[in-house]
Amino acid sequence: MATAEVSSNIKKLQVKRFKPAEDPKNTYLTDEKGLWAWLTTVDHKKIGLMYLGAVAFFFLLGGLLALALRTELWTPAKTFIEADTYNQIFTLHGAIMVFFVLVPSIPAALGNFILPMQVGAKDVAFPRLNLASFYIYVIGAIFTFIALFNNGLDTGWTFYTPYSTTTTTSVIWVTLGVFILGFSSILTGTNFITTIHKLRAPGITWSKLPLNIWALYATSIIQVLATPVLAITVLLLTMERFMGLGIFDPANGGDPVLFQHFFWFYSHPAVYIMIVPGFGIISEVITTFSKKHIFGYWAIALSSLAIAFIGFLVWGHHMFTSGQSAVATTVFSFLTFLVGIPTGIKILNWVATLYKGSIEMKTPMLYVFIFLFLFSIGGFTGIMLGSLSADIHLHDTYYVVAHFHYVMMGGTLMALLAGLHYWWPKMTGKMYSEVWGKISAVLVFIGFNLTFLPQFVMGAQGMPRRYYNYIDQFTPFHQTSTIGSYVLGLGLFITLFYLLHSLWRGKKAGSNPWNSRGLEWQATSPPDFHNFDHTPVVIHGPYDYHKPMEEFQLGLAVSHNGHGEETDVKESKVTTN
Amino acid sequence: MANHSTTHPAHLHHHFVDSDQQFDAAKMGMWVFLVNEILFFGGLFCAYIVFRAWYPDLFQEASHELNTLWGAVNTAVLIGSSLTVAMAIRSAQKDQQRGLRINLLITIALACVFMVIKAFEYSHKFELGIFPGEWYTYTGFEHPKASVFFSIYYMMTGVHALHVLVGIGLIFWIYRRSVKGEFSSEYYTPVEITGLYWHLVDLIWIFLFPLLYLIE
Amino acid sequence: MSEHNHEHHISTAGQLWAVGIALLFLTVITVVFGKFVPIPSPFDIVFALSIALIKAFLVAAFFMNLYWDVKFNTMLLIGAATFFILMFSVTLLDTMFRVDVVPGF
Numbered sequence: 001m002a003t004a005e006v007s008s009n010i011k012k013l014q015v016k017r018f019k020p021a022e023d024p025k026n027t028y029l030t031d032e033k034g035l036w037a038w039l040t041t042v043d044h045k046k047i048g049l050m051y052l053g054a055v056a057f058f059f060l061l062g063g064l065l066a067l068a069l070r071t072e073l074w075t076p077a078k079t080f081i082e083a084d085t086y087n088q089i090f091t092l093h094g095a096i097m098v099f100f101v102l103v104p105s106i107p108a109a110l111g112n113f114i115l116p117m118q119v120g121a122k123d124v125a126f127p128r129l130n131l132a133s134f135y136i137y138v139i140g141a142i143f144t145f146i147a148l149f150n151n152g153l154d155t156g157w158t159f160y161t162p163y164s165t166t167t168t169t170s171v172i173w174v175t176l177g178v179f180i181l182g183f184s185s186i187l188t189g190t191n192f193i194t195t196i197h198k199l200r201a202p203g204i205t206w207s208k209l210p211l212n213i214w215a216l217y218a219t220s221i222i223q224v225l226a227t228p229v230l231a232i233t234v235l236l237l238t239m240e241r242f243m244g245l246g247i248f249d250p251a252n253g254g255d256p257v258l259f260q261h262f263f264w265f266y267s268h269p270a271v272y273i274m275i276v277p278g279f280g281i282i283s284e285v286i287t288t289f290s291k292k293h294i295f296g297y298w299a300i301a302l303s304s305l306a307i308a309f310i311g312f313l314v315w316g317h318h319m320f321t322s323g324q325s326a327v328a329t330t331v332f333s334f335l336t337f338l339v340g341i342p343t344g345i346k347i348l349n350w351v352a353t354l355y356k357g358s359i360e361m362k363t364p365m366l367y368v369f370i371f372l373f374l375f376s377i378g379g380f381t382g383i384m385l386g387s388l389s390a391d392i393h394l395h396d397t398y399y400v401v402a403h404f405h406y407v408m409m410g411g412t413l414m415a416l417l418a419g420l421h422y423w424w425p426k427m428t429g430k431m432y433s434e435v436w437g438k439i440s441a442v443l444v445f446i447g448f449n450l451t452f453l454p455q456f457v458m459g460a461q462g463m464p465r466r467y468y469n470y471i472d473q474f475t476p477f478h479q480t481s482t483i484g485s486y487v488l489g490l491g492l493f494i495t496l497f498y499l500l501h502s503l504w505r506g507k508k509a510g511s512n513p514w515n516s517r518g519l520e521w522q523a524t525s526p527p528d529f530h531n532f533d534h535t536p537v538v539i540h541g542p543y544d545y546h547k548p549m550e551e552f553q554l555g556l557a558v559s560h561n562g563h564g565e566e567t568d569v570k571e572s573k574v575t576t577n
Numbered sequence: 578m579a580n581h582s583t584t585h586p587a588h589l590h591h592h593f594v595d596s597d598q599q600f601d602a603a604k605m606g607m608w609v610f611l612v613n614e615i616l617f618f619g620g621l622f623c624a625y626i627v628f629r630a631w632y633p634d635l636f637q638e639a640s641h642e643l644n645t646l647w648g649a650v651n652t653a654v655l656i657g658s659s660l661t662v663a664m665a666i667r668s669a670q671k672d673q674q675r676g677l678r679i680n681l682l683i684t685i686a687l688a689c690v691f692m693v694i695k696a697f698e699y700s701h702k703f704e705l706g707i708f709p710g711e712w713y714t715y716t717g718f719e720h721p722k723a724s725v726f727f728s729i730y731y732m733m734t735g736v737h738a739l740h741v742l743v744g745i746g747l748i749f750w751i752y753r754r755s756v757k758g759e760f761s762s763e764y765y766t767p768v769e770i771t772g773l774y775w776h777l778v779d780l781i782w783i784f785l786f787p788l789l790y791l792i793e
Numbered sequence: 794m795s796e797h798n799h800e801h802h803i804s805t806a807g808q809l810w811a812v813g814i815a816l817l818f819l820t821v822i823t824v825v826f827g828k829f830v831p832i833p834s835p836f837d838i839v840f841a842l843s844i845a846l847i848k849a850f851l852v853a854a855f856f857m858n859l860y861w862d863v864k865f866n867t868m869l870l871i872g873a874a875t876f877f878i879l880m881f882s883v884t885l886l887d888t889m890f891r892v893d894v895v896p897g898f
Contacts, residue, residue: 121592122591122592123591123592124592125592125602125606126602126603126606127590127592129606186610186613189609190606190609190610190613191606193605193609194602194605194606194609195602197602197605197865198598198601198602198605199592199593199598199602224609224612224613225612225616225872225873225876226616227613228613228614228616228617228619228620229616229617229619229620229880231617232617232618232619232620232621232736233620235736236620236621236624236732239709239710239732240710243708243709243710243711243712244710244711244712245709245710245728245732246710246711246722246724246725246728247624247628247725247728247729247732252710252711252724252725253721253722253724253725254725255627255888257887258624258627258884258888261884261887262620262623262624265880265884312876312879313879313883316883316887319887323891324887324891325886325887325888325889325890325891325892326890327886327887327890328883328886328887328890331883331886600801601863604862604866605865605866605869608866608869608870609869611869611870611873612869612870612872612873615870615873615874615877616873616876616877616880619873619876619877619880619881620880622877622881623877623880623881623884626881626885627881627884627885627888630885630888630889631888645824645827645828649820649821649824652820653817653820656813656816656817656820657813659813659816659852659856660809660810660812660813660856662856663804663809663812663855663856664806664809667803667804667806667809670801670803671803772856772857773857776852776853776856776857777857779852779856780849780852780853783845783848783849783852784842784845784849786820786845787823787827787841787842787844787845788841790827791823791824791827791828791841792838793827793828793831793832793837
């Protein structure tokens with residue numbers, strides 16, 4: 001028996017088997033109580049939860065703005081708000097959803113909680129910077145709110161010059177807010193890269209890293225490389241407005257297209273900051289609920305890095321109609337198609353993982369299937385937008401709106417929901433209602449398609465984006481879309497309610513309700529303040545579902561929870577194989 | 578291993594295994610941050626390159642308004658301060674408390690000299706009416722895009738000067754801690770990573786100087 | 794376990810001074826050639842930037858200790874430089890090949 005064989009080695013190594021305590025007495029939630037303890041905590045789990053709360057708040061706000069937009073578009077011309085208000089609402093919807101929800105959602109909220117646990121560390125490398133990044137996020141948000149109550153903003157979330165240098169709305173507050181927010185993202189990225197490199201528990205080699213960690217690693221690299229360029233861009237834009245710098249504003253001798261280069265050098269890779277961590281979650285969830293080793297571990301791990309790299313070379317496909325040179329346009333179009341390759345590799349590997357797996361249709365898995373369906377549509381329509389001639393027709397229409405909602409909402413948000421349901425028992429120690437989970441997942445799926453499928457059609461027929469008014473021909477599409485958005489909203493509200501409900505009335509979750517082989521499930525639910533009450537030693541990969549659970553609960557039994565020597569594990573590797 | 582907790586040094590944070598891991602992590606974190614800084618300045622350099630490629634004659638003409646001598650002096654000053662920071666790290670590594678403090682003080686002094694020279698350069702230009710952007714009123718030479726060069730100049734040197742100011746603050750903080758005797762050959766991580774930051778500030782200037790002052 | 798796994802490199806004072814003096818010397822050269830000895834047009838900037846690159850190498854390798862450090866930190870620096878080069882060279886693909894330099898002007 002494999003078990004006996006391993007346990008003899010364990011004795012030799014003085015590695016003990018730790019079965020996590022069910023219903024633990026001491027958890028990170030009971031460690032210190034009170035508001036002040038939360039606000040000053042350096043614990044990555046609490047900071048992750050604070051981020052989660054903040055992201056949920058902004059998602060609610062951005063979502064309500066979206067519902068207002070859809071309601072306004074029920075009829076042509078005015079339904080219930082003025083055109084200027086409409087412009088401000090779509091700008092804020094975009095800015096909030098991109099900068100305050102999608103960018104921090106998975107890395108800063110879920111990633112903060114899960115990453116140190118998956119590498120078997122007690123915390124991230126720089127816990128105080130981690131807390132600082134949260135407060136920087138809050139300060140950035142305050143700046144944006146000042147703009148909201150002080151003239152608003154109507155440039156669209158992209159701040160294109162020269163309109164952004166001439167409009168009377170408060171651009172400077174928002175650009176400063178985004179500038180500050182960037183530092184939060186940079187600090188998170190720096191923290192994650194260092195943690196993954198330096199704080200892995202004994203035995204976690206690069207080939208035993210969970211794919212979620214690979215995805216977060218690729219994300220952090222993009223955050224570190226791209227965010228500073230956004231910072232300098234919005235700084236230059238602020239100065240442009242403040243003293244007419246003349247780098248971007250044609251009235252002062254500048255080049256507005258250069259602004260677009262700068263802006264998209266960040267904002268296109270930022271799309272991958274949003275989606276790549278989602279890929280990581282999908283890899284985790286899909287193996288857990290197929291009870292099968294992931295198909296093509298290295299293909300998925302390295303394709304994350306490939307996406308991160310190629311993602312830096314395609315920003316010009318946002319500028320095909322901007323007056324960019326024909327040479328650049330052709331090169332960008334070609335490079336854009338290349339991104340499809342690593343993304344396709346991922347999708348095919350996930351589907352191959354499902355093959356002959358024993359699939360368990362729990363709510364997280366349901367969201368994975370929704371993700372695969374919606375994200376594939378989003379990806380394929382992206383290929384159409386990446387081809388030059390088609391883009392000339394489709395640029396700045398509802399087709400683009402539908403495309404990026406399929407990618408960002410159908411991709412990132414569905415992955416976030418999958419991850420949130422998957423790790424909810426670990427984070428809170430409580431189970432949510434499976435029945436309501438499935439009902440709301442179905443509602444979200446129906447509502448989402450009802451909202452955005454019609455937009456592909458009307459976009460292809462020429463309905464421009466960001467327009468307040470439209471011709472009668474588009475009325476049925478807009479009305480279907482509006483109804484869909486209500487269904488979608490209902491589904492998400494139900495999710496909010498049953499998740500909150502579970503906090504008080506939910507059944508107690510065991511330490512490993514899904515029988516996952518991941519390291520984070522070998523801690524108690526909710527985890528101890530130091531994550532594990534021993535130093536975890538990792539001998540098997542995180543997806544070895546063919547091995548019995550007992551072989552995974554290994555750790556060094558030292559009271560101070562120090563980490564073991566590298567040599568111990570090398571020895572154990574030799575003897576187990 | 579069993580008595581690890583009893584030998585826990587005071588500077589070691591709870592989530593690290595030992596001082597080495599903490600030192601390596603801090604240093605790597607700083608390097609990742611420097612990557613940020615390089616791309617942050619990279620945006621400005623990119624704007625410089627684009628406009629210089631468009632208007633080479635403008636850059637040539639306008640750079641005559643900059644004083645090469647003071648630029649060169651400032652380069653020497655920054656190189657000197659980089660040297661003293663490196664010496665400060667060496668002193669810390671060798672437990673020479675006095676050498677550490679003196680080198681840090683010289684660094685702060687040199688950084689202040691840099692800022693004073695910069696202030697003279699700026700005020701001289703302001704007297705001529707060479708302001709950034711819209712406020713530009715100088716009529717010394719004719720080029721329709723003259724103000725753009727100086728906008729780029731002010732943004733590049735201004736952002737760099739901000740980094741120098743931050744550096745002065747950081748080195749002063751390190752100095753205060755060294756007076757309290759917090760650093761030794763066992764623990765000098767803050768000195769080392771502040772030094773890295775300061776060297777990067779020097780490195781950026783090494784490129785700014787020929788690009789802005791030395792165009793013939 | 795409290796022993797160091799690897800000793801941190803300590804440069805000698807002589808090494809640091811040598812690097813500092815070399816940097817000052819290179820500064821003098823670049824100023825002299827920049828201002829007093831004319832070099833024909835495309836080569837003057839090549840020369841000035843080559844000197845700057847040598848100086849940057851000296852600072853990075855010996856002041857910032859990369860020469861003795863773990864190689865990953867060098868990779869970070871080279872990576873940052875690579876992405877900066879990608880950024881401006883791809884941008885130049887547009888700005889250098891436009892029909893009108895600034896459309897509408």
